[in-house]
Amino acid sequence: MSSKIPGSLLLLSAILLWSSFPVNADTPPSDKEITQKTGREEIIEKGEEAAKRLIHALKAHLTKAIKSKGVVSAVKYCSLAAEGLSGSVNDTLKKDGVNVKRVSDRFRNPANKPDRTDLVAIRYFRDSLKRDSYLPPYYITKQGAQTRYYKPIRIGKLCLKCHGTEKDIPKAVAKYLREHYPEDRATGYKEGDLRGVIRVTLNSN
């Protein structure tokens, strides 16, 4: 190959380097820019905090139920306790005008069916994962006085016992799921798949 390549690469990097420097590096940001930035950082902070509270509550109970009673009892426990747990997490967030909920395009419980905005968020995460093998950490969107912060939920090893393919799910668990969720769409996942999202609704007051 010719020796021209390193030269043109050098030129290219020089151009990239130059163009990545802001022209007015010493101009202070305007008040508006500061407000916008603070607003966004606050949304991320509140959204993360609320999502983590829900994940923590659900995971702690799930792990404990599996460890102490096995996966068959855990599936019963999960199905009975999930809404109650979300409810108590929401009680702690209410005073700040925050609400948190799990939704999935392949939902098990119809109460977790996504609305149109949820679907946009799910598509955003799924497309990015498919295209770049990269899962963005959040998606933010505004709806009137409400802001929604979305956090993706992925399938881990633990989840396969109740959301995996036929060979992952113990027979008794499959039976329970058939009886209690006749329209279950939440099986057939593989490790790493996008399972759904946590939707955090922030009301500006």
Ligand code: HEC
């Ligand atoms: C022991 C069985 C079991 C395991 C293990 C389990 N789940 Fe579930 N999952 C359920 C059941 C049952 C529901 C339905 C809960 C309800 O009725 O509200 C559910 C619901 C969900 C939902 C709500 C959306 C929907 O489809 O209704 C999400 C999201 C979810 N699970 C994610 C996960 C993830 C992620 C893991 C692994 C960390 C996991 N689950 C592990 C049994 C399980």
